[in-house]
Amino acid sequence: MADHNLRFSASSLAEQGSFKLMELPPELCQLMEASLLSEGDGSSLKIKGKPGEDAVLCTKDKTYAIRAVSLSNSILVVTSPPDSELNEILELTQTIPKLHKLNALLKGKEYGEDEEDNDDSMNIDVQDFTYADAQAMIQASEAELSRGLRERRILQINESLRPISSAYLTKIIQFILNSLAALSLNHESVPIEKLCTALADEHDVPRTVSAQVMGWFGDINELEGRWTLNVDAVVREAGLGILKESKDKSVDKDELIISWKELGNYLSSKDHYSEDETVKYFPVSSLPADPAQRFSDLFLTRSKWKNEDIIPFLSDIAVNAKERDKMLLKYARATTDAQGIWYTARAQYNG
Numbered sequence: 001m002a003d004h005n006l007r008f009s010a011s012s013l014a015e016q017g018s019f020k021l022m023e024l025p026p027e028l029c030q031l032m033e034a035s036l037l038s039e040g041d042g043s044s045l046k047i048k049g050k051p052g053e054d055a056v057l058c059t060k061d062k063t064y065a066i067r068a069v070s071l072s073n074s075i076l077v078v079t080s081p082p083d084s085e086l087n088e089i090l091e092l093t094q095t096i097p098k099l100h101k102l103n104a105l106l107k108g109k110e111y112g113e114d115e116e117d118n119d120d121s122m123n124i125d126v127q128d129f130t131y132a133d134a135q136a137m138i139q140a141s142e143a144e145l146s147r148g149l150r151e152r153r154i155l156q157i158n159e160s161l162r163p164i165s166s167a168y169l170t171k172i173i174q175f176i177l178n179s180l181a182a183l184s185l186n187h188e189s190v191p192i193e194k195l196c197t198a199l200a201d202e203h204d205v206p207r208t209v210s211a212q213v214m215g216w217f218g219d220i221n222e223l224e225g226r227w228t229l230n231v232d233a234v235v236r237e238a239g240l241g242i243l244k245e246s247k248d249k250s251v252d253k254d255e256l257i258i259s260w261k262e263l264g265n266y267l268s269s270k271d272h273y274s275e276d277e278t279v280k281y282f283p284v285s286s287l288p289a290d291p292a293q294r295f296s297d298l299f300l301t302r303s304k305w306k307n308e309d310i311i312p313f314l315s316d317i318a319v320n321a322k323e324r325d326k327m328l329l330k331y332a333r334a335t336t337d338a339q340g341i342w343y344t345a346r347a348q349y350n351g
Contacts, residue, residue: 022066022090031059048139057092061143065095094319097140099148100289105129105137111155111162111209113171128160152285155212164209170241172213173234175203180229187229192220195227243281284316291317295331299345305332307341 024032028045035044047066049055057064069091106129131149138145153169155162179198180187192214199205214220217237218229282301288294294317298310310332311324318324328334332343 020068020088020090022092023069025064025092025094028059028064028092048136050137053139056095056098056139058139058141061141063095063097063139063141063144064092066090066092096317096319097144097148098138098289099140099144099152101138102134102148102152102154103285105134106154106161106163109160109162110165111157111168112165113168130159131156131161132159134161150216153216155209157208164213166241166244169213170238172199172203172205172210173217173238173241175199175205176210176213176229177234187231190227190229192225192227243279284313287313289317291327292331295327295345296347299332303344305343306339307334307343310343 031044044060046058047055048058055066057066067090068088070088109129134145134149135142138148140148149156149161153164155164176195176199179185179195179202180190183194183198185191185195192211195214196207196210199210200207211220214227214229217233218227220227287297294314298305298313310328314324314327318327328343331346333346335342335344
């Protein structure tokens, strides 16, 4: 076995205990090697976490949980000082980004239609929570944070982060569709400036807002100044807006429900006295991020779940399908009948 001398600094004796060894998974080893070959400074790796939080390591696009692992066999021996052994290392495991904190940090900062008289009205007295704040406080990689803001429909207004109200977003979508029809614009190649001008002049939608909304629901070609509308995404959001308006009651199911099958934002049920099927707003964002609490809430809402119904409600707490299946094995019992796989709670959850 090869021997290697490790020295962290010229004062390694005085700094005993100030360093820990971390075992890198293969993809991170490749990232570090590529950084060294390109003479990078390794700044793409960041450790995030405040006192009381479990630290994570973030690359540009992934988040890894850090945990100390005791060594049952001391495979590494530190020869200075004498008789000193390494009895634990830090292990990295890919994990989901801690984006749920955004809900609490942005509470009360919703951006709605009543603020939209003109661009100057955006300078209102709201305590700023900026993108830089989110980078510092949210345990997520840069790519995951950007995707999380987009999926949660969070605007960047004068550097502040503001979640747009559902009712106002639904109105903007309606304004966009009406403007495309009124201006005879092809939704596959929309002149951005022309549409932004129409939205500002006719509906008082600030350009910075309309531009971001267009980015959420299609592809922007900045070089050509054109936007391609994603029809499916717009249809889903419009339908979701209708559900949110009726979130305290069930509504009749219609053709639009097909678009929501993979979103995890609704529950469907059949009336015991008829064949009618109803739909009720049930967003993933309202559920706890902790897996045990998530399953508890799900089984309190419905005692028995079909496989295809429960899976969308687990997508944001599992890194991949393998981890999701482990959660199902841990927290649920599976049974199979002619209709497919069903899950019930392993524990009896009491409200």
